[in-house]
Amino acid sequence: MTELQKIGVIGAGQMGNGIAHVAAQSGLTVVMLDVAQAALDKGMATLAKNMDRQVSKGTLTQADRDAALARISTSTDYAAFGDCDLVIEAATEREDIKHKIFATLTPHLRPDALVASNTSSIPITRLAAATDRPGRFVGMHFFNPVPLMKLVEVIRGLATEDATVAAVAALAERMGKTVAYAADYPAFIVNRILLPMINEACFALHEGVGDVASIDAGMKLGCNHPMGPLELADYIGLDTCLAVLRVLQEGMGDPKYRPSPLLQKYVEAGWLGRKSGRGFYDYSVTPPKPTR
Numbered sequence: 001m002t003e004l005q006k007i008g009v010i011g012a013g014q015m016g017n018g019i020a021h022v023a024a025q026s027g028l029t030v031v032m033l034d035v036a037q038a039a040l041d042k043g044m045a046t047l048a049k050n051m052d053r054q055v056s057k058g059t060l061t062q063a064d065r066d067a068a069l070a071r072i073s074t075s076t077d078y079a080a081f082g083d084c085d086l087v088i089e090a091a092t093e094r095e096d097i098k099h100k101i102f103a104t105l106t107p108h109l110r111p112d113a114l115v116a117s118n119t120s121s122i123p124i125t126r127l128a129a130a131t132d133r134p135g136r137f138v139g140m141h142f143f144n145p146v147p148l149m150k151l152v153e154v155i156r157g158l159a160t161e162d163a164t165v166a167a168v169a170a171l172a173e174r175m176g177k178t179v180a181y182a183a184d185y186p187a188f189i190v191n192r193i194l195l196p197m198i199n200e201a202c203f204a205l206h207e208g209v210g211d212v213a214s215i216d217a218g219m220k221l222g223c224n225h226p227m228g229p230l231e232l233a234d235y236i237g238l239d240t241c242l243a244v245l246r247v248l249q250e251g252m253g254d255p256k257y258r259p260s261p262l263l264q265k266y267v268e269a270g271w272l273g274r275k276s277g278r279g280f281y282d283y284s285v286t287p288p289k290p291t292r
């Protein structure tokens with residue numbers, strides 16, 4: 001396939017709108033889809049605000065911002081993906097949701113179109129097997145916030161063809177990212193290492209080893225991490241953190257990945273972190289206030 005020109009993005013949440021942002025800024029035409037128009041409007045508003053911030057910092061010109069925004073369209077109808085070269089799925093981290101999305105998506109695609117998942121953890125081989133094109137299916141894992149984080153993990157499923165891997169790796173580079181190739185094990189490279197640390201911070205909080213502020217200060221000042229593990233968990237989304245840990249626990253069969261009961265309780269309470277206004281911090285006040 002020649003260079004990818006038009007891409008689809010499924011999910012207008014923090015990752016979907018970030019991927020659409022960077023893709024459009026890199027000159028690609030983008031269609032972003034979500035279940036509801038309200039989610040698309042919110043995603044577009046976030047994306048425009050992030051581009052405006054780049055303009056005010058002088059890292060993006062007003063003309064380039066306007067041109068990038070004009071390259072993005074939104075839709076709730078999968079027919080909009082009919083002429084896409086690649087569709088990147090960035091919907092909620094639930095395998096049942098992703099399977100349904102692929103079943104709805106693929107009949108609308110050109111036979112040669114590629115499909116990628118931005119999943120944080122779910123085996124690519126398994127997702128690929130649920131589609132009509134395992135050879136043209138691949139993991140393309142961006143990091144949050146997408147406009148700033150330099151890495152994309154490219155994950156090859158058992159059936160993924162060389163040309164598919166090469167096409168998405170070239171695209172990631174065109175988007176200014178560095179590629180790390182990961183084998184298809186649960187949570188791949190970065191989350192295999194990151195999520196157990198976040199989980200351990202949740203256990204430490206639950207056991208009273210330290211409060212939220214102390215645990216985060218400990219890792220920021222003691223290890224020079226840009227965010228503490230609980231602040232980062234809130235940033236990723238506690239539902240996503242829990243979902244990744246469950247994939248690790250089930251996929252590796254090792255009790256060391258058991259999710260912290262406190263993390264589970266927070267998700268049950270709907271305290272999902274920044275995106276719901278409350279997680280380990282309360283975001284209704286400035287600066288955000290630790291909840292424990």
Ligand SMILES: CC(=O)CC(=O)SCCNC(=O)CCNC(=O)[C@H](O)C(C)(C)COP(=O)(O)OP(=O)(O)OC[C@H]1O[C@@H](n2cnc3c(N)ncnc32)[C@H](O)[C@@H]1OP(=O)(O)O
Nearest residue numbers: 050053057120142143144145147148149191226227232236
């Ligand atoms: C769960 C998974 O599957 C995988 C994952 O993604 S795991 C999560 C990975 N991400 C991380 O670990 C993030 C860790 N945190 C950080 O690196 C930093 O805190 C951070 C980059 C997010 C913010 O850095 P900061 O210096 O505290 O914030 P801030 O000063 O507000 O922003 C830094 C710059 O980025 C810009 N910026 C911030 N968010 C932005 C966004 N979404 N879009 C565009 N620009 C953005 C700011 O305008 C600012 O620009 P200047 O440097 O020109 O001033």
Ligand SMILES: NC(=O)C1=CN([C@@H]2O[C@H](COP(=O)(O)OP(=O)(O)OC[C@H]3O[C@@H](n4cnc5c(N)ncnc54)[C@H](OP(=O)(O)O)[C@@H]3O)[C@@H](O)[C@H]2O)C=CC1
Nearest residue numbers: 011012013014015034035039090091092093119120144236
């Ligand atoms: N958060 C992170 O740091 C990272 C996340 N990821 C992965 O990216 C994916 C998205 O995560 P993130 O953006 O954080 O999640 P968000 O919760 O911010 O966004 C998910 C979006 O997907 C939408 N959605 C849900 N079901 C469907 C569907 N059937 N069709 C279309 N859209 C749907 C949601 O809509 P609604 O709100 O209406 O349900 C929401 O807008 C996940 O697989 C996650 O693991 C990867 C890297 C980093």
